Amino acid sequence: MDDLAPELTRILDGRWGDVRRRLRAHDDVSRFAPPAEPLSMEEYRSYTTRQLLALTSEDFASAGLAKGMGGTGDFGASVTAFEMLGHGDLSLLVKAGVQFGLFGGALANLGTQRHHTAYVPGMLDGTLLGCFAMTETGHGSNVQHLETTATHDPTTDELVIHSPTPGAEKNYIGNAARDGRMAAVFAQLVTGDGESHGVHCVLVPIRDTSGRPMPGVTIGDDGAKGGLPGVDNGTLSFDHVRVPRWNLLNRYGDIAADGTYTSPIDNASRRFFTMLGTLVRGRVSVAGGAGAATRSALTLATRYALHRRQFAAPGSDEELTLMSYRAHQRKLLPAIARSYALMLAQNELVEMMHEVADHDGAAPEERQRELEARAAGIKVAATRHATDTIQMCREACGGAGYMAENRLTTLKADTDVFTTFEGDNTVLLQLVAKGLLTEFQETFEDNSPLAMIAFASRFTASSILEKTPAAGLISKLMSRAPSSDEDGAERHRGRQVALFVDREKHLLEGVALRLSKAAKAEPADAFRIYNNAQDHLLTAADAHIDRVLLEALCAAVEECKDGPVKELLDDVTDLFALSTIERHRAWYLEHGRLTPVHSKAVIHDVGVLCKDLAPHARTLVDAFAIPDAWLGAPGLLEPLPTELPTGTPAAAAASA
Amino acid sequence: MDDLAPELTRILDGRWGDVRRRLRAHDDVSRFAPPAEPLSMEEYRSYTTRQLLALTSEDFASAGLAKGMGGTGDFGASVTAFEMLGHGDLSLLVKAGVQFGLFGGALANLGTQRHHTAYVPGMLDGTLLGCFAMTETGHGSNVQHLETTATHDPTTDELVIHSPTPGAEKNYIGNAARDGRMAAVFAQLVTGDGESHGVHCVLVPIRDTSGRPMPGVTIGDDGAKGGLPGVDNGTLSFDHVRVPRWNLLNRYGDIAADGTYTSPIDNASRRFFTMLGTLVRGRVSVAGGAGAATRSALTLATRYALHRRQFAAPGSDEELTLMSYRAHQRKLLPAIARSYALMLAQNELVEMMHEVADHDGAAPEERQRELEARAAGIKVAATRHATDTIQMCREACGGAGYMAENRLTTLKADTDVFTTFEGDNTVLLQLVAKGLLTEFQETFEDNSPLAMIAFASRFTASSILEKTPAAGLISKLMSRAPSSDEDGAERHRGRQVALFVDREKHLLEGVALRLSKAAKAEPADAFRIYNNAQDHLLTAADAHIDRVLLEALCAAVEECKDGPVKELLDDVTDLFALSTIERHRAWYLEHGRLTPVHSKAVIHDVGVLCKDLAPHARTLVDAFAIPDAWLGAPGLLEPLPTELPTGTPAAAAASA
Structure with missing residues (x-):
């Protein structure tokens, strides 16, 4: 058994890894855990309020406030700590988010000294619930x-x-x-x-x-x-x-x-969006919490798939583990790869948020707009991934997955609203698209069709690429891409990146062209043109987010020193890239970016990668470093004993 | 406002429409309804037991038994009545399914006269819960x-x-x-x-x-x-x-x-599968219940989308309904079309089940095997559709959709296990594929990889088409199909059918060829070959089910007399066909069945059909004929009043 997990954990943990490590080693796991027994709604509310008040003795919330307001100004640490709560009781995560993030955020960011002095202490110590x-x-x-x-x-x-x-x-x-x-x-x-x-x-x-x-x-x-x-x-x-x-x-x-x-x-309008913009941390936190809950679910379903057996192989009496089956590998492994990408991209987002917050409102406006668009995009991707993946994990554990004590149904139910609160995902995708169309220079208008049309008519796609942290690396990778009709080209990183970038660029240019026609049309026609292009617009935003995720993985591989960890992360990146291309291969075929032969090769390669990564599945989820005590789920984590406990009448009779 | 809904209802209601009509007009809706107030688990269990006992005064269960066992032998009526329970409290549906369907079914179908005499009366009147x-x-x-x-x-x-x-x-x-x-x-x-x-x-x-x-x-x-x-x-x-x-x-x-x-x-092995085969009604009932719950969810989300407003169009102050937006239309309308197909296919399945049951074990073996494969396939399709569609409906209603009183989250949670109980969907798809590979002639072996390989090696794809009720119609439609490169060809029914049939046939032939290699291989290699082809096998089964669904819609259109109802059902069929082709268009492109130009035309046509059907959305869901009292969900069905109620202090002040 390789022991690559700790090094992978270090990579995934990111800049505020010490916060994560401290919480994993917290001496009182129950501080963040769901209740041990089922509770009525009233009991659960009262439990959660107690848990929230207990949380005020941690430094989560004060880290999220600037020094001038009684905080420590360690914004990234604060958001990372909240993300870790996503492994525990999501009612507590959301209740804490309301109190410290939303109510506290409004006080801190929209109020002035008089409000800070009067109310921040009570907000922090829980004597003023808001x-x-x-x-x-x-x-x-x-x-x-x-x-x-x-x-x-x-x-x-x-x-x-x-x-x-x-x-x-x-x-x-x-x-x-x-x-x-x-x-x-x-x-x-x-x-x-x-x-x-x-x-x-x-x-x-x-x-x-x-x-x-x-x-x-x-x-x-x-x-x-x-x-x-x-x-x-x-x-x-x-x-x-x-x-x-x-x-x-x-x-x-x-x-x-x-x-x-x-x-x-x-x-x-600009004033309104400036005010809303200061509240971006809620969206960052929801994305983080969704990511943590998804990693919990993937850990549970993967651990189960590695010991649960079903049907024997030809020529054998021993049943095979679920993870032996291609269909099961294809459910779990691409989802794990996407979770890796999302965790790394979330870390980048938290760094962006930290830098902007550190300027206390004086960050360059373009940085603030970029942060908002990035937060919207990662929130959409993380919450969509959570809903889809936790559902898949529940099904992958069959009847055991439906038992409340095994947590998957609770993770699903609790995170379900994440796709539509703190900004409905469909609306947020339009915000992402708007940011791209305007290159973040002016987004102080509403999300209405009218505003979108106005932006699109002024769009030039010149500089999409320069807007992400990994821009240099990406250019380098693309410059080394093999020709598209070379055999095995789809396993080349530069070719993968080129396919992502090309799709985003083409979709954006297309939608800008379509919407710019609306700008010249009569109002009634303008809406019709906009509406006909709405799917196109959403797809363009999705394509952008996928590229951001791929870049985050590429950057992590690049930073790795040569060795087995780098090789494993490289395979994970391949799987993320190719399973994403596979999902969108109809588009690539329609636009002449993949030939039918290469498209089938992508499908084949995803299968091979799943097979090759299946033996590393335990390492990949162990790298999420979620303590077993947080995971719970006794029916999923470990195999059943094969013998009845000794001392029971049945065992005595069997041994007699 | 057209009033086409009643005629559509008649078509969808099928052969046992009188059972549906009688239940819709039942004088005590609460007989089937979820509890009015939230209950603890213990209270809910006790409530459900009471509801189950109340149900014994209906003739649901005795209709499901042959006359010789104290029943009335109206099997189709019995299963249709249980399907209707799927609009009500799903805990009651499942509890009734356990008592009358599973426990009662084992007694009736696996037992003999002595067991029937001793236990059937108690099973029916609830004095013997099993x-x-x-x-x-x-x-x-x-x-x-x-x-x-x-x-x-x-x-x-x-x-x-x-x-x-x-x-x-x-x-x-x-x-x-x-x-x-x-x-x-x-x-x-x-x-x-x-x-x-x-x-x-x-x-x-x-x-x-x-x-x-x-x-x-x-x-x-x-x-x-x-x-x-x-x-x-x-x-x-x-x-x-x-x-x-x-x-x-x-x-x-x-x-x-x-x-x-x-x-x-x-x-x-044959004995075992014969015994299991007699229990097929459980699967038929789960498919029916899943279908009913899905139609409830679609009715709620559609009614909401028709009055909920969000953002104004250019040149207007009035906000637009959610249903005005293309992205929203594209979520709801293809799902409605698929629900139409599933309801019609479920009716066919219930008829098949009724005929086989009517033979009391003496039905031709091939008919019994066909029934099992069809039940497996429709169960997979209906439960997958339920999980995906109810989730989509929840999200389409935003925060209101997350409120328990609006029922969508309960529908989702209660039906969630349907994809993995009464046969896990992944396992059932393999059963479907096995039936196709053997043409139903011998399926008395287990679902193991070994059995599948053995079947595949004896496969000939000669007669796939002759195995469905609508075979004659389908041949006729295909013979009229325009050439594939004609403009607008994808709107022609014969062309659509040909695309479905061709895909199924090609996938089956391909998987048979791959698996037949395994039959000649060493055991270790045999599993590898099987496993590499597992996705292919599952896709072939899926393609088969899609064709069965399309045929059910085609048959319904064919039986309609000319007029607006036929035109509407024809558009629904187009939308089902094209949205399904759209989902699989990568396959069609990879296999040279669609050119990029025609593939893009399919996407475009789906958008146009959604737009054209949006004004009929209310008619389409009204045709499901679910009484408002069953739907509940006060926050979704009707728009908010625009005025505060008179008599409140605020209203008084406003009018002052």
């Missing part, structure tokens, strides 16, 4: 058009928070149904002169110290969900609720005592 | 090698039931953890001379009248699962448990008083 009240029943993705209003009343110098329609009710709000005392409420800010200044965020107390709703605040309970039973999601609606003007989180827009509105950013 | 104890912890799909033994003791003329290893424990057994009094236990039957006669089924009392486990029987509780909380799955193990010889279900194998074994079927 909500992030953005989504409305009638408005999810289209945040810019939410309906709640915050109207300045100059006579009392208060803001009046109001939900004017049933659709304006805030919904799915974590911490609302049970625990939250204060909500960061997103609302259209209206000054006394009746002028609206767009969406801003206002702190609104929602419960008094005894836990009763404040006057004018109606709190509902979303009740049971598809998962995350420990998170108390609920609804909030406001009937002319008055709070002091002081409660406006006023970093990007303020109302003076005389009722006049001022902002450091003149353009309302 | 288990179907086949699966073992160590042996799921490979039933032929399960480890439990039933050894005849000639000195007492008893059978000794024993679980010799931890892996021999019966597991995931419905009705075991709480309710079952008797189990139909599958075990290796061993006569007093030590000779094993293969797997047989024996009735074993597992609890006494007060509910305590019988001596030697250990009952475990599987506890919480990924879904189906009302079903009390558990484990059973036996420590030399003695039952009278009389308890052997002895239709296909018997032990005489003198201890000698006799069977009407000499070959042990």
Whole structure:
């Protein structure tokens, strides 16, 4: 048995590997674990609240705050620690995300000194539990058009928070149904002169110290969900609720005592997207948590496949392990390879986020836009991969996979909402595409078809390649690519990279051309043209993300010193590249990038790689370094004993 | 608004439409509904048991028994009624399936008059709740090698039931953890001379009248699962448990008083598969239940997409419905089309099952084998479609889709196990392939690689086409197909059918050729050759099922009289055909069946069909005719009111 796992772990762990190692060695695993026994929803909520409060003794949350706000400014460490929570109880991950990431993030990034001083300590130590009240029943993705209003009343110098329609009710709000005392409420800010200044965020107390709703605040309970039973999601609606003007989180827009509105950013749409942009860490964290949960599932299904036996081979009485079968190898190994790519790309994303956060709002605007687009893309890829892969792992473990104690169904149910919260994946893909079409230079407009059309009409595909960390390496690899009709060309890294890059570029250019026609058309036609191209647009964004993932793997291989670890990682990279090309081979065939012969060779090579990597499957998942105690799942990790325990009557009779 | 739905409903309802109509008009919807309030697992189990007992006053179960056994012999009506339960509480569907289908089916089909007289009445009226104890912890799909033994003791003329290893424990057994009094236990039957006669089924009392486990029987509780909380799955193990010889279900194998074994079927493997074959109705029922649950999900997501609005079109302030967007149309409409195909194919399957059952074991063997292969294929297709489609529907409803009260997450969780129980889908696909390779003439061997290789070596693809109900129609359509390079050829039905048939035939011939090499090879090589071709084999089976689905749609269109309903069903058939070809277009390109130009035309046509069918989406799901009261999901079916209810303080203030 090779012992390559520790070195692979070091590579996968990335810059904040010490945070990961510290948590793996934590003396109290139960600090992050799901409850040992099934709990009712009410019991689970109460358990999760206790776990959240226990978490305040760790330094996760304060690391996520700048030094000036009482934190340590180790942003990357903070997000990495939250990612590790994704191996444990996902209700705790999400509850912590709501408290420290969303509520805390709004306070820190949209508020100013007065809010930091007053509320950050309580946010950190859990004495002030808070909500992030953005989504409305009638408005999810289209945040810019939410309906709640915050109207300045100059006579009392208060803001009046109001939900004017049933659709304006805030919904799915974590911490609302049970625990939250204060909500960061997103609302259209209206000054006394009746002028609206767009969406801003206002702190609104929602419960008094005894836990009763404040006057004018109606709190509902979303009740049971598809998962995350420990998170108390609920609804909030406001009937002319008055709070002091002081409660406006006023970093990007303020109302003076005389009722006049001022902002450091003149353009309302730009202001809105700047505010949203500061909250990017939520998306980074969801991507990380999804990745961790997926790695747990892959570890469980792989460990099971290596001991579970089914049917014998010809000429033998011994049944074969599930992992012996090609169909099973083809389910698990490409998913493991994609998880490697995603973990490395997530590490890059966390580094980007750390650098931008370190500038405390003064990072170059282009870097901020790139971060937002990258976070959107990795969030889409990681959450889609989580949903698909955890489902596959459940099925790959058959009946055992359906037992709650074996965790796969819980991982599936808890992560299921990740594809549609913190930005619906379909909407986020459009954000990614928009970033590419504009090369990140101007994205301060909404996600509407209109905005997309306007961007596309100004697109030039000149510099796609220069926008990623591995650009130099990628150029080098591509320059060494063999000619496309050479035998075995698809196993050459440069050829693989060229196929990814070419697909992205061609798709982007095509969609830009199609959308630019819409820019010149009548409004009715413009939507039709946009809509006909919507799939094309989403595919282009997907192709971009795939390239980012491949580059992250290429960079990791490049950094490896020669030896068996590099060889193994190289095979993983081949499998990621070729299984991705295989999935999109229809496109390559349609566009003359693969001949039928080469396309069939790709299928064949994926099979061979799966077969060759199957003996290393245990090493590959051991490299995820998830302690057995976190994984649980007694029915999956180890084979059954072959003998009845001694001392039972049956065993006694058998030995008699 | 066209009102084509009722006529479409008549077509989809099929031969036992009266059963469906009677249940839709049932005066007590709550008879089949999930509990109105969240329940703990224990409460849910008790609720489901009550619901099961209430169901005994319906004629579902007795219709499923032949007249000689106290039934009415209306097999098709019985299975159709169970299918309709799939719109309601799936815990009840599965619990009823265990009691009447599996336990009742073993009694009826494997037992003889003495067992029918003694136990069928109690099985039907619920005074005898039973288990179907086949699966073992160590042996799921490979039933032929399960480890439990039933050894005849000639000195007492008893059978000794024993679980010799931890892996021999019966597991995931419905009705075991709480309710079952008797189990139909599958075990290796061993006569007093030590000779094993293969797997047989024996009735074993597992609890006494007060509910305590019988001596030697250990009952475990599987506890919480990924879904189906009302079903009390558990484990059973036996420590030399003695039952009278009389308890052997002895239709296909018997032990005489003198201890000698006799069977009407000499070959042990053939006997085993004959016994399993009589239990085919379980698979038919799972396929039906999966189909119903999927149609519920599609109805919910479609109704939501028709009123939920998100982002405005250029030149407009009004936000567009989700259904206006191409990406959303492309998610929902091909899935609806496939549900149409599956419902029609399920109706054909139920008719086949009804005819075979009507022969009471005397149906021609080839018909029985065809039924088994068809049931396996439709079960795979329906359960795969359920898992994928309900997941898609959940995501298409965003946060609202994640709320338990909107049912999508429950539908997903409850049906999730369908892909791996009543035959794991991967194993069943191999059964389908085996049926095709042998043309149903001999399938009395196991599902092992060895058996598959042996069959393949004797394969001729001569008569694939003649084996389906619509063979005449299909030949006619294909004979009218335009030449493949004609523009618009892919919209011609004959061309579509030809593409499906050609793919199936080519895949089957190819896999037969590959496997026949294994038949001549050394054992070690034989497995390697088989394994390299496993994906190919599974793909061939998939291609076959797709053709069966297309034929079911073609036959329905053919039977329609000219008019708008026929036109609509024709478009649905086009969408099913082209979206399926689109999914497999890489194969068509690789094998020279589509040019790149025609492949792109297929993609384009799918988009156009989605756009054209979107205005009919409500009609298409209304045709599923699921009463709103069954659907539940208040947050999805109807749009939010635009005004606050009058009388609230907020409304009063707004109107002031």
